[in-house]
Amino acid sequence: MLNRIHPLAGTLALLTIPAFWMATVLSETFGETATVIAVKTAIPWGFLILIPALAATGGSGVVLARERSGALVERKRRRMAFIAANGLLVLVPSALFLSFKAQAGELDGVFFGVQALELLAGAVNLVLLGLNLRDGRRLGSIPRNRP
Template sequence: MKTFVHACAGTIAMILIAGFLTATLTSELLLDTTAILAVKKAILVGLCLLIPALAITGANGFSLARGRHSPAIDKKRWRMKIIAANGLLVLLPLAILLYRRADEGLLDGVFYAMQTLELLAGLTQLTLLALNFRDGRKLTRGKRLVAAKTSNAI
């Protein structure tokens, strides 16, 4: 069950981050300032889902890996530390600052510099989560094969 919860929470986090990035790029490139503000506000609301999803993913992952060591698990642990730091120290403050600047109508060079940093940090976050997802699938491959053989034998 822990593996299922871990996978679900990680998938939700990846979908949310991909959605934030898509909405940001769409609003910035194709829509007006009202849409940009709406997206920044939606991202803040979405963080209320993303932060718990990442926390559940990390906590479950560390619990599942307790006492286990392998190159894949060690990489996943290292990536989760980067994901947590990037999220708390870069993405969360930027989301708040970008919303405030958009709300005040300050869509200037500073806003777009911060927006660029947020997009890069968000892409980094999504990439690291995708790599962890890939490695998690590899780690559970044997369990899935045994489960498939067992269900086919019945």
């Protein structure tokens, strides 16, 4: 069962992050102020999908990795630790801050500075999740260690 949950949850997370990222870039590049406010207000609600998907991915990955060892597994572990820290320490606080600023109509220099940080941190997490997906697919083709 975990062999199915892990890739499905990971794929959901991997699709959610670029959706947030593209909605932000497109709204701020081509949209009006009302569109930016709507997008920045909606993104924290998207955490109701993203955070459980990441938790399911991480939790199932930890359980699946108990049966594995090697460089690929260790790289995935290190990446997930960074992804989680980046999300909890940078992305979630940034998204909440930007949502509050947008709802207050304060699309100022501070807003756009934090927005740049959020886009960079989101891109980093997206790349790291993509690398984990690649390595997970490789692990799927390697027989498991049997005691």
